[in-house]
Amino acid sequence: MPQQHWFMWGMDIFSGLFLVLFWLLLIAVIYMFIADKWQTKQAIRHNYPVIGRFRYIFEKQGEFFRQYFFSQDREELPFNRAERNWVYRAAKNVDRTIAFGSTQVLDKPGSVMFMNSAFPVSDHDSHKTIDVTIGPDCTHPYTTSKICHISAMSFGALSRPAITALSHGAAKAGCWLNTGEGGLSPYHLKGHCDLVFQIGTAKYGVRDEQGHLDPQKLSDIAAHPEVKMFEIKLSQGAKPGKGGILPAIKVTKEIAAIRGIPAGHDSISPNGHIELHNVADIVDMINQVRDITGKPTGIKAVLGDMSWVTEFLDEIEQRGIEYAPDFFTLDSSDGGTGAAPQALMDNVGLPLRQSLPSLVDLLNQRGFKQRIKVIATGKMIMPSYVAWALATGADFIASARGNMFALGCIQSLQCNRDTCPTGITTHNIRLQKGLDPKDKSVRVANYNHFLHYDLTMIAHSCGVTDPRYLTRHHARIVQSSGVAVTLDNHYRHMQ
Secondary structure (H helix, E strand, O other), rough: OOHHHHHHHHHHHHHHHHHHHHHHHHHHHHHHHHHHHHOOHHHHHHOOOOOHHHHHHHHHHHHHHHHHOOOOOOOOOOOOOOHHHHHHHHHHHHOOOOOOOOOOOOOOOOEEEEEOOOOOOOOOOOOOOOEEOOOOOOOOOOEEEOOOOEEOOOOOOHHHHHEEEHHHHHHOOOOOOOOOOOOHHHHHOOOOOOOEEEOOOOOOEEEEEOEEEHHHHHHEEEHOOOOOEEEEEEEOOOOOOOEEEOOHOOOOHHHHHHHOOOOOOOEEEOOOOOOOOOOHHHEEEEEEEEHHOOOOOOEEOOOOHHHHHHHHHHHHHOOHHHHHHOOEEEEEOOOOOOOHHHHHHOOOOOOOOHHHHHHHHHHHOOOOOOEEEEEEEEEOOOOOHHHHHHHHOEEEEEEEEEHHHHHHHOOOOOOOOOOOOOOOOOOHHHHHHHHHHHHHHHHHHHHHHHHHHHHHHHHHHHHOOOHHHOOHHHEEEEEEOOOEEEHHHHHHHHH
16 A cells, blocks of 8 residues: 555656646747747748747757768868867877778879888987077077977967967977967966967057057067067968957957957957058068067968069068068968858968968079978868978978867867857856866877877888978879879979
């Protein structure tokens, strides 16, 4: 009897809960039906009340389902699963080998194949690293042996713990970290890594009230020993012809104070520097920054129309080689950003595959290549991509999104919404708690270590002792005919 009593009592509770849930669900359905029929903003919901709501749910979740269930390993954009998995494994320092064969389509037009040597260099031999000096004639030149570095990411676009992790990770890896155009934050300085301070079109951190360059503020930034170089951003790959965009929801009081703008308002940078109207003005600004700071100064741009570069080199030739920038950071039209108009991201500017050989060839023809170091950036997350860039003529590469993957980015494509689920591009404190800077800094360092390690492995396979010795003769690119030709022949045909 007691057991039967408890059973009946349990059934009564279950029946009661069921009825409550049923009526709540019924009321909710009735409310949604009325709300859908009354509203006129969404035709699907009006014509198909309640059921039409599923269309918007599925549309919102479509990115998730495509990423995890439907896309093949090499299909997804901007980065496919195979690329992301390599970065994740490198960052976690786990096995990076694969089995049974490549999922890469090896005869796909545009694929780059490196030419292995019959006499590869032993991976176990110790080889002296090659130091490269940027701005040798500056008061404070910068020398590094690292090839791969961390590209521009500002505090604002990225969260406090993300920038902190990158700073400590860069210090562990021995590479530089570019501050991005949002100014110098205390989180960039926390790890005491080498920094490249970017001067964007809004000049955050070094601007006066009129938006012009403030010499005193610039000098104060240069006084930090961590700041090794200055980069004047003319344009960015993901949005050439458009300045930085930081939505109001991400402009906190702290970020506003660092940038010198009002909190809670969109941070929209001008689409160009107000001082620059011709190539002579660019040369003037480079030398102004270099004279004030005493440190190497360069420019960053995505290439489209190449005529300005020719005019720029003409201007330098007239003034003298000492007026040249110390480096040229070349961005790709398939670069990334936290927010950009789709019309620019999809259709404006040249990808690195086309612009890098053109820039390198032009600098060589004019005799400037030794003076102006080329930094390639834009999807440079894999060792093979870096090897291609070096063989083509780049001196360094810088990667932003590769290091974001190392931080734990899952490519949820929510950078512009302040809802990043991994805490990397959000200022929501609850979401940031999942990002431990101490743990993630180790992953950033691991990723950069194995990026160099596998890059060196490619070089050794090609028979050279260091990746910097890779040339265009060490790689071939597959044509539409299916025949692979050397990079030199391919680029000569392009021109």
